[in-house]
Amino acid sequence: MAEKIKIFIAEDDPLMMRMYERIFRLSGYDIEMASDGENALAKLRKIEDISSLVVLLDIMMPRLSGFEVLRAVKADEKLKNLRVIMLTNLAGKEDAEKALGMGAMSYLIKSEYSPKEVVEKVKEIIATPAEGGGPPAPTAVVG
């Protein structure tokens, strides 16, 4: 790993929070957490250096939804280049398209990946050059 990545998890469900915190910690990452959208945005605004930060953003959260956080981040002069990956259980195709359209790097559906796979996915996404190919599109689950 060429750069020291810090993972910022915005997640309201303690079950999910613990799970993702654990896997990223055990995988050797620094972790920062926020339990709702408002809290997430406030913390993000206080962080000096965002260049090593990757945000895993849930969508259904109290106070500010993930979409609203994403919109605020992209509208913020300081935060607009922040790397944001949506990590949610909202599986609607429209939601994914909306988030990508708003500037999210990728859209991961929690139930589709094991925690370890999520770590792998995140690694893969931030290794992909931001410009050009763009983030890989979320894959639909086959029934």
Add this chain to the structure above:
Amino acid sequence: MKVALGTKLVLIIEAVIILVSTLGALVTFSIVDRLLLERAQAQLESISVLKEHGIEGYLEEIFSEVGHIARGDYAREQFRRFLKEKKAEDKTEIISIFRDILREKESMSEIIIADNSGVVIVSTNSESEGKIMPDEQFFLDAKERTVVQSFYYDVSAGQTEMMGAAPIRDGSGNFLGILVEKFNVGDISRLMVERSGLGKTGETYIVNSLNLVVTGLLKEPGVALKKTLYSPQITECLRGDSSFFEGKDYHGDEVFGYYHWLPEMQSCLVTEIDQAETLEPIRELAITFLWGTMLLGLLVGLLGYVAGRVIIRPLHKLREAALKIKEGDFNVTADVHSRDEIGDTAMVFNDMASKLKLLYGKLEDEVRKKTIELSAKVKELAGTNLSLEENEKAVLNLLEDIEHEKKKVEETVVERTRELQEEKARLLASINSLHFGFAIVDMGHEIILRNTAMTKLLGVGDKDSVSINDVSRIIGGRIDFRKEVEQCIWSGTMREIKDILFGKIFLRGIIAPVVVGKGSAGAIGYIFLLEDVTEAKVMERSRDEFFAVASHELRTPLTAIRGNTEMILDMFREKITDPEVREMLADIDTSSIRLIKIVNDFLEVSRLEQGKAGVKTELFNISDVIIKVVRDLQGVVSEKNVVLYYVKQDASLPKVSADINRTEQILINLISNALKFTSSGSITVEVKKEDSRLKVAVQDTGIGISEQNQPLLFRKFQQAGEKVLSRDVSKGTGLGLYISKLLAEGMGGTIELEESALGKGSTFCFSLPTASE
């Protein structure tokens, strides 16, 4: 109409007389008119000059009067002394002198002495004393010379007056003060009212520089000094121009007038006389003339009658003789003996009559001969006529037949019209019973028939005519229906416009062409449907919300179960030494994965059923998709004793127009299914071209599907050959084929079981539309 010669003669003479006399009259009238006008001008001008002289004389009198008093020896000494020393006894004496003068001169009303600053120091009216001379200019002028001020209205005296003033100087000519005398204007008024030479309606009056009439008016007595007159000629006169005037006076009467500028008095002297009076002579002349003409006319008529009797009678006799000859009586002579042109004519006539008598005899013989010949011809013609009559009858019969046919046709038309009306009534009743808006529109985009639901939806009046452009406008211009219609007619297919937001409701529009014959050229109009889908929309939205929440709420705990189990198995594997615990954990993991899959399938079905599959249309090469899927699935396949391969065709295939991910999904599903029911053997994928579609076939050598189970294949929760209670749950929810069917149909394709035999295997295939070009 026949007019007797004599009458004509008289009429001509009358006409000539009237013409000549009218011309004469016109010339006379114009001359007289001009003369009268000139006379009136001369009269008015001379009168106004006379009056001016009168006024001037009066003014001169005032001049000399004032000058006389101011400079007269008898007063001079007292004035001078008083102005220098201001002794009371001198003042008393001066006033008594002035009073004497006032008694003598009735027209004088007040005598004043003002000092060199314009303050009145002596006056026969003690109220004036101590006041300042009101008109500064007049005072300044009076310091230099004797002056007369024009009419002015003295507020204190309440009447119109004139003022004369002259300087008082000492022996060596030094200015001491001025002497002012006020006059009432009675004399001038009398002079004005004096109307000699002005006839009944003539008058003179004076208008001062304030446009105020200062003397009495004949037609409006008592308005002197109360009435102001403003007219262009008065304005012009007050500017110093004297002129003759013809038009309406202050009273609205037509008058001739002369406006004469009086420089001394800065006023306008108006002399006017009514036009009616001036022109009276012309009227008299006209009446006299009329009488004269009438008398002359009568006289000429009488003369004409006598002349007629003398000249016309022989002519009458001649006419009667000619009439007799005309009737065939040739034994006639005109009994005229006058020795003139008429007499000569009668002689010639008589001679002509006797010659005619001879000729006529000959002519009769000739006629008799010709008559015999003619009757033979007539008989011949009668024969011909008969056949003509027969022809005519035939034509008449034909016409009758046509008439009959026409009646029949008319009856049929009436019958059909009634039928059509009934048909229309039935149609209207049935379309009116529809709960959605229905309209038939012509190619000019005018709605020619619509039901009540349509009228209500659009919110128009029952009788209002509405075009498709109006519909766009009413709905708010978000949808250009006209454009949709054009595409619908061009393509010849029905068009659906979803989710039209109209105020607070959602509408769904459908346009379908009405075509006679082939192609868009045969379109004679279109059907336009409009449905209120608000309620359905609301239901749909709440269902969507339900599924979104369910999706999230169900999947989150499942994800936690799966995630944690996998993490234990993965990262703490060494710590779990008991293989049974490990197996149990693996089962939890498998269950959670299966549950997530079921939830996903349920949600997918629900979304697809709502038509919210989010199917894209893209052009791609189907071979690429098959190659990718076959490669991806090799791992799964290799766990079994089965081979999976793609039988690639040599011929190049056209691209398909569908959603690449969804196509992949169908293919994975069909192959996975085949794998489930094939324990050993092969699964092959093949592509065939069929018209404008590509057909992908997935063939296996598995257990096959019995005929009785085949119809149930693509239903919800169906797995071939299994009852609900004895399903093999490890093989999935039974939604796979159902989802594939929804997907294939959502992309405009089909899916089917091509063939299957128990123990031999099955072939499933799906088709997709190829790119149109």
